[in-house]
Amino acid sequence: MYANIIIDISHEKVDRTFQYRIPKPLEGQIRAGVQVRVPFGAGNRLRTGYVVEVTDRTEWAPEQIKDVAGVVTGSVTAESQLIQLAWWMKEYYGSTMNQALKTVLPVKQSVRRREDRVLVCRLSREELREAAEEAGRKKYRARERLLRAFLDNPRIPYGVAVRQMHLAAGVIKPLLEKGVLALESQQIWRDPVLSMEKLGNGGDGAGGPETGAPLTLNPEQRAVAADFCRRYDAGDRQTCLLYGVTGSGKTEVYMELIRHVLAQGRQAIVLIPEIALTYQTVLRFYRNFGSRVAVVNSRLSAGERYDQFERARSGEAGVMIGPRSALFTPFSNLGLIILDEEHETAYKSELSPRYHARETAQKLAELTGAALVLGSATPSLEAYSRAMAGRYRLYRLTKRARPGSRMARVTVADLRKELREGNKSIFSRALQEAMEEQLGQGNQVMLFLNRRGYANFMSCRSCGQALKCPHCDVTLTLHKNGSLVCHYCGYQARPPKKCPSCGSPYIAGFGAGTQKIEELVRNMFPASRVLRMDLDTTSKKGGHEEILAAFADGEADILVGTQMIVKGHDFPRVTLVGVLAADLSLYSADFRCGERTFQLLTQAAGRAGRDEAAGQVIIQTYSPEHYSIVCAASQDYEAFYRQEMAYRQVLHYPPACGLLSVLVSSREEAVLNEAVNALYGWVAGLERAGRIELIGPAEAPVYKVNDIYRKNLYLKQEKYDILIKIKDELEARSGQASWFSHVMMQYDLA
Ligand code: ADP
Ligand code: ZN
Ligand code: ZN
Secondary structure, eight states: OEEEEESOTTSSOTTOEEEEEOOGGGGGGOOTTOEEEEEETTTTEEEEEEEEEEESOOOSOGGGOOBOOEEOOSOOOHHHHHHHHHHHHHHHHTOOHHHHHHHHSOOOOSSOOGGGEEEEEOSOHHHHHHHHHHHHHTTOHHHHHHHHHHHHOSEEEHHIIIIISOOOHHHHHHHHHHTSEEEEEOOGGGSTTSOHHHHHHOOOSSSSOSSSSOOOOOHHHHHHHHHHHHHHHTTOOOOEEEEEOTTSOHHHHHHHHHHHHHHTTOEEEEEOOGGGOOHHHHHHHHHHHGGGEEEOOTTSOHHHHHHHHHHHHHTSOOEEEESGGGGGOOOSSEEEEEETTTTOGGGBOSSSSOOBHHHHHHHHHHHHTOEEEEEESSOOHHHHHHHHTTSSEEEEEOSOSSTTOOOOEEEEEEHHHHHHTTOOSSSOHHHHHHHHHHHHTTOEEEEEOOOTTOOOOEEETTTOOBOBOTTTOSBOEEOTTSOEEOTTTOOEEOOOSSOTTTOOSOEEEOOOOHHHHHHHHHHHOTTSOEEEESHHHHOSTTHHHHHHHHHHTTSOSEEEESGGGGSSOOOTTEEEEEESOTHHHHTSSSTTHHHHHHHHHHHHHTTTTOSSSOOEEEEEESOTTSHHHHHHHTTOHHHHHHHHHHHHHHHTOTTSSEEEEEEEEESOHHHHHHHHHHHHHHHHHHHHTTSOEEEEEEEEEEEEETTEEEEEEEEEESOHHHHHHHHHHHHHHHHHSTTGGGOEEEEEEO
């Protein structure tokens, strides 16, 4: 047997492995993650490395390959645990070890880029003014400009000085040498999320404690925290699901749990979906844990990211906050992982390994002896069904935490009825009236267009029915060529002239963009100030933060936006939330669309009335009787869960059943068909043997992307591990096929 070993873990290329022979007596001890001593280089000096893979294959001649000298025992490092995690990810999600390692190991930047540094002025204001004047007298124009800039900004990022201010290094260097300026590395809370200016002001004007003193937990919160801590100290590491309604104070409970593990000298990772990872959220953690907090987000450069991970490794930071990838923080003694908004789709990686942070966190917790806490107001079916089965411990928070704050009143406006009664506008009369009333009282309004997973579909404006596949019970997708297609089974049909359910001719594709709505709103309420938040308006750096801050500061009366506006933001002055067309997310061609709709509507409803003013939510829809909408309106998660779970059981969708989807793509349609037919041939045999249930092959919802054709196959089987085996077999077989090098295959297991 042979071991592939990484010698220098902080090397940019973690795929630089070296192969060694495993001597017989060591065979039992060597697996991925184990630290070993190996002879290295010409002098055969012993060095420490990490085993990343054990294999029986080698490309070297026997005399060229050296033996592993020994196993390092006694201490387990974070790297060792992360490599073990990578091994598990490779197996569980079916990726290469290389891809898995690149995902879990932080990559060091060989040269620290100057841009990661900030210039700080060491002079007092008086001295600075004098120095600037002196530079002016001597006609050192550039130096004068730089010094004057420091009168307004105590800190100027090096990159800004060079690029935006066009200052040459020759201008900066003498000032550094004289000690007038100093170069410091950026610190966490000076990252793009947290502008210095805002921190200086201290207040965020929108919820959260204004002082550093922790809030006193209410009895519900206290009971959860106390029970968790008691069991934690007794060594109980069962995964917990904290199911608490919007605004019930889950975040404050997390704080208490984190405090508990920090006091024991252990560390915590808090995962928050990027979109909810705002200045406001981070500041709450900062107020509780000060400089022990580290933050990563996708806007950081690789170098900045690495610095944050270094702070964790060195023990300077004890709490890491970030999106899914923060899971791979190299803490030495991880005690707790929190996964907030556990239901969010952003926890699933779209790159290989296509890991889900929930399962991966569970594995990491197992490897490190940490506890895992999942939190949500609308738990995923996966998590809640595990809680129901007793695999997760369930904690509940049933009431809003802020004194005086209540759940909003939710009503449903039936757009079919509006049409019947002559209102052709996209605003129901109820919503128009409520907007007039709230705006008249100086309150704020949010209008939400849930386009998540939005694909073109056809529905009837009279009866609300969307056109569905007769075989799969998912909505048919309207393709550009005008045909309706089921992307699960390939069924195709021409669009009917009349609604198949009620005969109405008002049948059409669905769609109005946020821009159009902004325009309509401006016309209807000319006296109100309107802000729009969607991909277009937030694409520039910090755009997302800016719009939210402006709305929180009362710079607008109405905020129109996509799902971006409903995630975890706290706007105390919003008294009305209007959901413009709940159906948009209800009829995407995905078996999870009912769940997504319920989640979005519940989260949207959670935005209204976060403060004492009573909140009101109006959900507009063509399908008021759909259970996702009925249950969201009554804010009844359990009822929703029962109906949705029944649907998954009947139609064999996860989590009631394992699902393997195979996406095959190719530039050449003929090759694609050849590959898909071959795959189909292999799995059809499995189906006949009763081992799986098969759907497809069918064109992907978007069949042709960038001149690449794509088709899907779905395999269902109750047992996930059987599906993994089938996947491995498919991979092995297709690897031998003549078409293999002309197609891309993407596997996804759920
Ligand atoms: P969730 O994470 O469940 O949505 P948060 O933790 O954000 O809820 O709390 C919602 C609001 O209630 C916040 O403004 C928070 O400051 C406030 N809050 C939470 N717990 C308490 C408490 N025990 N006493 C007073 N206010 C609280
Ligand atoms: Zn109809
Ligand atoms: Zn179908």
